[in-house]
Amino acid sequence: xxxxxxxxxxxxxxxxxxxxxxxxxxxxxxxxxxxxxxxxxxxxxxxxxxxxxxxxxxxxxxxxxxxxxxxxxxxxxxxxxxxxxxxxxxxxxxxxxxxxxxxxxxxxxxxxxxxxxxxxxxxxxxxxxxxxxxxxxxxxxxxxxxxxxxxxx
Amino acid sequence: xxxxxxxxxxxxxxxxxxxxxxxxxxxxxxxxxxxxxxxxxxxxxxxxxxxxxxxxxxxxxxxxxxxxxxxxxxxxxxxxxxxxxxxxxxxxxxxxxxxxxxxxxxxxxxxxxxxxxxxxxxxxxxxxxxxxxxxxxxxxxxxxxxxxxxxxx
Numbered sequence: 338x339x340x341x342x343x344x345x346x347x348x349x350x351x352x353x354x355x356x357x358x359x360x361x362x363x364x365x366x367x368x369x370x371x372x373x374x375x376x377x378x379x380x381x382x383x384x385x386x387x388x389x390x391x392x393x394x395x396x397x398x399x400x401x402x403x404x405x406x407x408x409x410x411x412x413x414x415x416x417x418x419x420x421x422x423x424x425x426x427x428x429x430x431x432x433x434x435x436x437x438x439x440x441x442x443x444x445x446x447x448x449x450x451x452x453x454x455x456x457x458x459x460x461x462x463x464x465x466x467x468x469x470x471x472x473x474x475x476x477x478x479x480x481x482x483x484x485x486x487x488x489x490x
Numbered sequence: 491x492x493x494x495x496x497x498x499x500x501x502x503x504x505x506x507x508x509x510x511x512x513x514x515x516x517x518x519x520x521x522x523x524x525x526x527x528x529x530x531x532x533x534x535x536x537x538x539x540x541x542x543x544x545x546x547x548x549x550x551x552x553x554x555x556x557x558x559x560x561x562x563x564x565x566x567x568x569x570x571x572x573x574x575x576x577x578x579x580x581x582x583x584x585x586x587x588x589x590x591x592x593x594x595x596x597x598x599x600x601x602x603x604x605x606x607x608x609x610x611x612x613x614x615x616x617x618x619x620x621x622x623x624x625x626x627x628x629x630x631x632x633x634x635x636x637x638x639x640x641x642x643x
Binding site for chain 1: 523524525526527540541547548549552553554556557560561564565569570571572573574575576577578579580
């Protein structure tokens with residue numbers, strides 16, 4: 338049985354996930370597979386780019402954030418997935434050796450008007466490195482079952 | 491030297507990238523690494539979920555789209571990266587065996603008012619499978635150098 342349902346979230350709630358260290362090898366492996374631009378693959382090329390040194394694909398930061406919130410609470414939640422993402426801002430590059438934490442803040446809660454078994458929780462996720470520099474912000478609606486809705490998660 | 495600069499994009503331009511086949515193995519491998527929810531990992535669990543069968547993480551669709559546009563034009567463009575993503579909509583699940591194409595449409599072009607060497611091109615990307623079902627839409631601003639700006643890409 339899931340531990341968290343729609344009713345367990347309220348505006349202003351804050352939770353932290355992580356830490357998660359990012360290695361040079363995984364930055365390069367992700368980029369080689371999904372975003373093979375020189376500044377994500379090669380230190381020398383990256384040094385001459387506007388990033389000034391090897392930096393991860395922004396999509397890699399998204400993917401690691403997803404893993405951290407999945408381990409952090411989603412696997413224990415009556416999640417029905419997300420219809421999409423409202424906004425992503427890549428504020429600073431993610432570098433080899435960065436140690437990530439994610440702060441999740443509930444920005445809105447809204448019961449569905451048409452499907453009575455579920456509701457939407459609007460999250461702001463902020464990704465920080467170990468120097469408390471904010472690397473990324475992301476807002477997205479999470480669909481969750483209501484408690485005692487009768488439906489299986 | 492890059493082939494494409496800011497000036498090479500105009501509103502209404504359309505380009506297609508792909509095709510790219512997605513295997514069951516890579517769907518599971520991505521999910522195991524970044525989004526280990528049962529409906530992305532296990533056929534039996536997925537059959538009993540709202541997705542009705544194994545489906546990729548939405549982030550996997552994003553990552554494959556990134557690879558397709560990188561190969562499609564970004565590696566030949568005077569790209570300065572993207573400050574973020576305006577919106578992602580996951581419309582249908584990406585399934586094992588799907589053959590993806592991406593259609594990119596230029597929605598806006600805007601020269602920077604403060605940095606005269608660059609401009610922003612607003613793209614709408616739509617990801618389709620081989621049945622022409624639209625799986626995802628994504629809008630994002632791409633920063634590009636202007637031709638003859640004197641700066642290196």
